[in-house]
Amino acid sequence: MTVLRKFWILIFGILALLMAFGGRYIFSLPFLMMILPLIKTKAGLTLFQIFRIWNLLQILKRSGRFNFNSSNNSSNIERMSKAEALKILNLNPNKTYTKKDIINAYKKIMKKVHPDVSPELTRLASIVNEAKEVLTKNIS
Known part of the structure; x- marks a missing residue:
């Protein structure tokens, strides 16, 4: 009986340690999955769409096209390269695209970053417009 009792004390001790260190991750996952459909911004963007917009912002920030601190267009004087667009x-730079493919990709992104969806995304929408113009100009 004492061996069984010590076994259960050991098991519950390990379980308590597991919950103390990993519980905040283990137990937050079901809660996150439960509220994930409920988390939407006023504009109706899902978390996946917000992540895609954030990813696009990071690409633009790395290329120097988007500056979070200034609202003027002084950083956008030079033309965008085809690779940046x-x-x-x-789009994959190793493939060739038709004008229709470029327009479809443009529409897909503009559904998420259009200024009507959120006025804060106006600058981002203008960059996406410029990317479309650069690529369609190279095709025509």
């Missing part, structure tokens, strides 16, 4: 529209 392909990255912005999430």
